[in-house]
Amino acid sequence: MTTAAVPPNLSSGHFWLGAGNGAKNGAPAQQQQQQDVEVPKILPPGVTQAGFSKFARRVIQAVGGDENFTVITADCDFEGYEDDDFGRNCRTHDYYRSFDDECELVGSALCHPRSVQDIQAVLAACNETKVPVWPISTGRNLAYGGSAPRVPGSLVMILSTHMNRILHLDETACVCIVEPGVTFMQMSDYLRDRGLLDKIRVDSSGLGWGSMIGNALDRGGGASLYGDRWGKHSGMEVVLPNGEVARMGMGAIQDPEGRKQAEQGVHPADQKLNECFALFPYGWGPMNDGLFSQGNAGIVTKMGFWLMPAPQGMTPFSVTFEREADLAALVDCIQPLDLNGTLQSSVSLRNLTLEAAHYGPRSSYTNASHKEVIPEEDFEKMAKKLNTGRWRYIGAVFGSDKVRAALIEDIKKELTKVPGSKWATLDECPGEQNLVRVRATYLQGISSMGEFAWMKQWLPNCSVIMVAAISRLEGKAVWEQYSLAKELFAKAGIDYISHYVAYFRTMHNVCIIPYDRKDKDMRGRAQWLGRTLIKEWKARGWSVFRTHVGLMDQVADAYDFNNGALWKMHEEIHDTLDPNGILAPGRGGVWPKCYDKDAWVMGKKYIG
Incomplete structure (x- = not known):
């Protein structure tokens, strides 16, 4: 070179x-x-x-x-x-x-x-x-x-x-092109200010200040019909480690006006985007978009997204389940509905601890110390106090009145097969702070900030590590993973907060580890728990799709087929694009060859 x-x-x-x-x-x-x-x-x-x-x-x-x-x-x-x-x-x-x-x-x-x-x-x-x-x-x-x-x-x-600019919005095709600073809330406000919410919505989450690009690149998920944010991206502009500007997919085809701009010396990043940039994600030839998702191959500066056409109507619903052991039967009811498309929104299944945290601090439910989990008798009191069961499913259907009525009929029939289950509509969940109402706001594609308020109240100095694991979308598999996680949480003396989300043909078990960050002992137990979960999951052939930056080396180690051939490939590609190893070294467990990987990895005693 x-x-x-x-x-x-x-x-x-x-x-x-x-x-x-x-x-x-x-x-x-x-x-x-x-x-x-x-x-x-x-x-x-x-x-x-x-x-x-x-x-x-x-x-x-x-x-x-x-x-x-x-x-x-x-x-x-x-x-x-x-x-x-x-x-x-x-x-x-x-x-x-x-x-x-x-x-x-x-x-x-x-x-x-x-x-x-x-x-x-x-x-x-x-x-x-x-x-x-x-x-x-x-x-x-x-x-x-x-x-x-x-x-x-x-x-x-x-x-x-x-x-942080919204560079392009196509009302007809329902697509946009944005810069990294554009948040879900900003896009939602942009649509509202222009009177477009009756036409277009943006998939959001309980924390609307997140970056659309950042969350998609980390493969975060949303609640609506367009909850697979990475799957709904189309086109991106990237600055490679050597400073070169590249556009993916249809963006790699120069717009005719862009060609003239190039001849005039206009900077590549300022040249007009191809009109199909945000319409068709694949382009032609090898598709390299994935190098920049949970990776360190370049800096994404523009990204296109498909936005959700505003639905004709939405009907939120909630189903509660009395017993902890109902989880397996519930998942088996969910699986066929998810596969055949009856469940339009992402499956959101929450355990009682997560439900309780939304409404009050831990101290309002139990006298148990922070070195022990909440005892069973207090769980029973919590369920009665909140008028809920051990699990709550929150979802929604979209479309015309007839379509929604038909979908609700099928969903209610299947999910209430579990003995003791209770179906509720939005009208049966009064109060602005009711979790069903909070979630209903962004199920319809309107950003909000309400769902994660519990993180400020569950414990003193409440802090959280999330470790999101994957299993088959089958009751037996989900129960096996749940039981193991519950056992390890108990060993750590930390309450098991669990949020299950179904994506594709898998169930994502988002294990939420709460701790008091100023309590060194509890913080250490939380660290042990995160690492032990990953280690035990690896031993069973399970792994993680999203995790804390401090756990990335250990998660990468779990992808160990053929002596880690995939990560070797990642690192060879990275070394080609970034020979000086300057761009986000270690992100995703991908280390440049100019770093001594063995010296840099975190969690060494849990790896291997």
Whole structure:
């Protein structure tokens, strides 16, 4: 590859960069005198304070000034974010401190690029200095690590501050193209402000401030007909580690006007998008979109989405089930309805603990200490107090009155076959805070913030790690996985909060591990539980589809067929695209060859 000490003009959209030297573990920075850049709490791996100062000045120039660059110093406010209402976003660290006892996942600085050109200039600086960069959209990623970089001392690149435009909305085709900072709430408000909610809706979740692009890239799921967000993306623009701008799918076909713009020297990122960018996701030839999902092969700067045509009507419903052991029978009732399309919204099945957490703190239900799980007799009292069973299914059907009536008839007939089950309509679930009503808001494609309020009240300093496992969509398989998880939660002395969601032909068991982050003992038990769940699932041939950044190495290890051939392939591809290993090293358990993987992995004693 041709190399150049100074990259070409930014307008070319392409840099040629040389390979780098090996990186070593980051370490806390020592205060040095007479530096014009503040000393970070943790320096980038192998970088001195003098080198960091030089790098920082270059990044400041790249992003347009000091206002778009902040050093994360040792005296930063690391607690001020903790007890808010989720409105203030923490970009400096994982505010749940989930794995701080093992490795403090804190960056060296934050930068806020204004454009693709800024991103290219920052990448050029990172390639030259070998400083790793950790791109985030809004950086929320609640319970999965937030904005925390996998490599301490990384430069955290926040895309949402400036790159937050809705670039295109096609009312006829119901598609949009957005930048990384566009949130579900922003898109919902955009449609409302233009009087379009009677035509178009956006799949959302209980936390509407999340990034549409960020959540899709992490393969998050929603509640509506369009809940498979990654599956509903079409087209993306990506900045590769060497600074080159590439467009996927139909975006790789130059629009005629875009060709003229290219001849006039317009930057690639500013050239007109192909009119089918967001309409047809495949294009022609190998499909490389997946490299950028839960991966570290590039920085996604534009993405197209299919939006949901506003339904003619929606009928929410709820079904409760009396006994814990009803889970297997319930899943067997769900399976055929899910496969044949009768269940239109994503299956949302919640255990009693998750239901109870929505309505009050743990202390309002039990006197059990935080070192033990809630006893069975208190569960019985909880169920009676809340007028619910041990499980609640919340769903909805969409369409005309006749279509919805027919679907409801079939669903009610099947789900109420389980003895003791109770069917309820929205009218039978009064009160604004009723969980069925809260969930009904975004089942119809209108963003809300209500469902996760429980995270602020269940425990003092309540924090959460989520580990989402997969099983067959069959009662026996789901019960086996549930029973194992319940046993391990009990060993950890932590209440088992479970949310089951059916996707495709599997059941996703989202295990929610609550703990008091300021209680070191409980935090340690939560860490043990997350790692032990993954280890035991691996032994049974199960694994995880989404997890905390501190657990990524262990989850990657579970994909071990043929000595981990798939992850070897991931890393070979990454090394080709990113020979200096600067872009999100360790994300998804994918490590560049210039890092000593054995030295960097977290959870070593649980791996292998």
